[in-house]
Amino acid sequence: MGVTAPALPLVDPPEVVALRGTVRAIGARYGHDYFVRTAREGGNPRELWRELGEAGLLGVNIAEEHGGGGAGIADLAVVTEELAATGVPLMLLALSPAVCATILGKHGTGAQRGRWLPGLASGETVMAFAITEPDAGSNAHRIRTTATRDGDDWVLDGSKYYVSHVDNAQAILVVARTGEVDDRGRGSLSLFVVESDAPGIGASPIPVEITSPERQFVLTFDGVRVPGSALVGEEGKGLGALFSGLNPERIGSAALLNGIARYALDKGARYAGEREVWGVPIGAHQAVAHPLAKAHVEVEAARLLTARAAALYDAGSPEAGGASSMAKYLAAEAAGHALDAAMQAHGGNGMATEYGLATLSGLVRLFRIAPVSEEMVLNHIAQHELGLPKSY
Numbered sequence: 001m002g003v004t005a006p007a008l009p010l011v012d013p014p015e016v017v018a019l020r021g022t023v024r025a026i027g028a029r030y031g032h033d034y035f036v037r038t039a040r041e042g043g044n045p046r047e048l049w050r051e052l053g054e055a056g057l058l059g060v061n062i063a064e065e066h067g068g069g070g071a072g073i074a075d076l077a078v079v080t081e082e083l084a085a086t087g088v089p090l091m092l093l094a095l096s097p098a099v100c101a102t103i104l105g106k107h108g109t110g111a112q113r114g115r116w117l118p119g120l121a122s123g124e125t126v127m128a129f130a131i132t133e134p135d136a137g138s139n140a141h142r143i144r145t146t147a148t149r150d151g152d153d154w155v156l157d158g159s160k161y162y163v164s165h166v167d168n169a170q171a172i173l174v175v176a177r178t179g180e181v182d183d184r185g186r187g188s189l190s191l192f193v194v195e196s197d198a199p200g201i202g203a204s205p206i207p208v209e210i211t212s213p214e215r216q217f218v219l220t221f222d223g224v225r226v227p228g229s230a231l232v233g234e235e236g237k238g239l240g241a242l243f244s245g246l247n248p249e250r251i252g253s254a255a256l257l258n259g260i261a262r263y264a265l266d267k268g269a270r271y272a273g274e275r276e277v278w279g280v281p282i283g284a285h286q287a288v289a290h291p292l293a294k295a296h297v298e299v300e301a302a303r304l305l306t307a308r309a310a311a312l313y314d315a316g317s318p319e320a321g322g323a324s325s326m327a328k329y330l331a332a333e334a335a336g337h338a339l340d341a342a343m344q345a346h347g348g349n350g351m352a353t354e355y356g357l358a359t360l361s362g363l364v365r366l367f368r369i370a371p372v373s374e375e376m377v378l379n380h381i382a383q384h385e386l387g388l389p390k391s392y
């Protein structure tokens with residue numbers, strides 16, 4: 001079945017300009033200091049999350065009948081980018097609304113949608129997403145966490161690591177194995193919504209060098225019993241459902257990075273235009289200006305690719321997978337260069353907490369590794385876009 005390719009506007013239509021303005025106004029009231037303070041105090045950005053929810057910004061991609069805005073991932077990417085551009089890059093946006101709400105909206109039962117989506121849209125509910133395991137990172141087919149039928153219930157056993165913001169989540173969307181790996185190496189995976197306080201769940205923090213209010217956890221499941229109604233989608237056919245959420249996660253990550261890059265370049269250019277050490281602004285020296293200019297070009301390309309990926313995803317195009325991976329790849333590169341150029345232009349102040357750049361180093365670096373590593377993206381592109389042999 002063919003999918004009509006969506007027309008991608010080359011400039012923002014008025015409603016997107018307005019959406020950006022709404023997000024920017026909220027983000028600017030909080031700003032990067034709030035982001036850093038919340039992260040370092042071990043807090044959660046609850047008041048900001050609530051405000052975003054009240055303004056209808058957390059549910060832009062959730063169906064109107066469940067309290068959302070009825071739009072798509074393209075709008076959620078705009079919200080994510082614009083908030084990050086104010087210095088408030090919330091990874092949470094690429095997880096709870098992008099991954100969990102999307103999977104539940106597309107594959108959840110009527111009861112699951114009614115139970116979870118209104119809260120996700122309003123911001124009252126936050127959901128974490130748990131797929132990665134110590135022995136099965138890039139290869140999700142090899143996950144060992146099992147879900148076993150017991151009467152009408154399922155019982156989960158196993159462990160996950162690097163699960164973000166578990167301390168701020170009422171529920172976790174867990175990927176588990178419900179059958180053996182087939183002879184093509186494909187796992188029989190199923191998804192379950194598990195309440196965070198279910199008996200048998202353990203969570204211990206993993207210290208990481210990232211300044212972010214989303215903390216990381218090892219999760220253990222020791223005979224965690226969930227009702228049959230917790231299964232999302234079809235038993236053993238979780239891969240399709242999974243990818244309906246993983247592509248938005250990549251698009252959301254790209255959008256987050258594009259916003260961080262804009263924030264950094266804005267700071268870098270302003271500083272380079274004002275700071276004088278030889279009687280002219282340092283930005284008059286091409287060694288300072290060119291890295292900023294180059295990064296700007298890369299960021300604009302990454303923004304276009306991100307918008308294209310989101311439009312393809314929202315249109316249900318099979319090209320969305322490749323486009324989402326490429327958008328995340330390019331955005332991670334571009335944001336890395338943008339942050340680095342902005343820090344370099346700041347000289348010693350580039351390392352100062354006060355200037356709000358070095359605080360983003362860990363977060364920006366993360367996205368060359370997660371949610372999918374750049375090597376795995378290149379593997380995918382080499383194989384599926386260029387037709388090269390599978391390399392692993």
Ligand SMILES: Cc1cc2nc3c(=O)[nH]c(=O)nc-3n(C[C@H](O)[C@H](O)[C@H](O)COP(=O)(O)OP(=O)(O)OC[C@H]3O[C@@H](n4cnc5c(N)ncnc54)[C@H](O)[C@@H]3O)c2cc1C
Nearest residue numbers: 129130131132137138162163164369370371373375376392
């Ligand atoms: C801060 C943070 C937040 C995260 N949040 C979540 C979350 O909320 N939920 C969740 O489930 N997971 C989360 N993750 C996990 C993240 O998605 C994984 O770390 C990532 O997918 C890589 O898996 P891995 O760490 O096991 O690396 P591995 O799979 O062990 O890979 C290690 C290295 O080897 C490379 N490599 C592996 N296989 C190949 C190959 N075939 N060809 C070439 N190179 C290869 C990889 O690219 C990587 O560079 C998070 C991670 C971090 C650090």
